[in-house]
Amino acid sequence: MSAEPILKWAGGKRQLLSRLLPLVPEYTGKYIEPFVGGGAMFFALVPENAVISDCNEELINLYKTVKKSPEDVISRLQKYKNxxxxxxxxRAKDWHELExxxxxxxxxxxxxxxxxxxxRVNRSGEFNTSYGKNxxxxxxxxxxxRAAAKVLKKKKVLCSDYRKVLKKYAEPGDFIFLDPPYFQITEKETFLRYTKDRFYEPDQIELAGIVNELYDKGCSVMITNSNHEMIYxxxxxxxxxxxxxxxxxNCKADGRKGEDAIITAFH
Known part of the structure; x- marks a missing residue:
């Protein structure tokens, strides 16, 4: 079974799959992805036993609802006009007030x-991207x-802070894929905010400490981030x-090129 991501996601890993998938190690435990976002890696791997999560409540509502009621989501989408x-x-509707x-x-x-x-959301957590005119x-x-619903079936889908997820579910033998908000290379990258909260340098340092703990615990971990000097x-x-x-x-051509770092902490 294979599936494609339901959403296009800023920073999504679809274009990196050809580099990421060959690196995935053999593992005996479960697959954990606590910054799931668009889920390109999850949908490509289709792990049998998985825990996926994100702190974006609206995103997790989407995955849980598609998992449970794909036909209801489809029927509602079919009523919309572009x-x-x-x-x-x-866009003006508050998703919290909707079914x-x-x-x-x-x-x-x-x-x-x-x-x-x-x-993208503003500091109040409101979606604020403009119309695409396509x-x-x-x-x-x-x-x-429907394909996504089949992959999500019987998987644990959570809205939670990544630290809580890893503390509760990570066990020796698990494979953990971490795609956190990246180190900012320039201030212009603030437009990539996908929740109302930001991920600052101390958060990156804390994450690295947790990765070291997971590795020492017996987990295999893969991390993606920007090619920032602190990564090394x-x-x-x-x-x-x-x-x-x-x-x-990025709307400007000269801002579309970049470098990602892929960190592998494998046993």
Whole structure:
């Protein structure tokens, strides 16, 4: 069984899968991904036993609802229209006040019809990306949603801080994939905010400490981050590869090139 991500996600790992998948080690435990985002790695691997989570409540509502009621989400999506008027009308709604199925459909619709598929919220946690003006955007893909629902079935899907998830579920033999908010190379990268909270340098240092603890515990861990100078100090025990990437969410061509670091802490 294979599936594609339901959403286009800023910083998503679809373009890196050809580099990431060959590195995945053999493991005897479960798969854990506590910064799941768009879930490119999860949907590509289709692990039998998995725990996925994110601190983005709206995103986790989407995954839980698609897992439980894919046809209800599809039926609601089919009622939408890709027009600027409809987009802003739907964007103005507070997803917390909607039924779970309507909230899930709203998130998919906005993601597929907004500018560059950029999920972004302001400091109040409100989605604020503008209309994409793409009349050919496909926002309802029933087969993709059904395939995702099958992969999500029987998987543990949580809305939680990554630290709590790892403390409760990580065990020796597990494979843990970590794709945290990246070290900022420039201040311009603030537009990538996908929750109202930011991930600062002390958070990166704390994460690296947890990775070291997980490795010592007997877990195999893979981390992605920007090719920032601090990475080499924080993860000096482990192997680090640097790969070229495109930052497709940047509207300027000279801002679309970058480098990612792939850190592997394997036994």
């Amino acid at each position: 027009t600027e008027r409809d987009f802003y009308k739907i 779970k199925e309507d909230a899930a459909a709203r998130m998919i619709y906005l993601n597929k019809t907004c500018f560059n598929g950029l999920y 009349p050919d955007a496909i926002f309802c893909d029933p087969e993709r949603i 100090d924080l993860y000096k025990r482990f192997d680090i590869q640097v790969v070229k990437v495109n930052r497709c969410v």
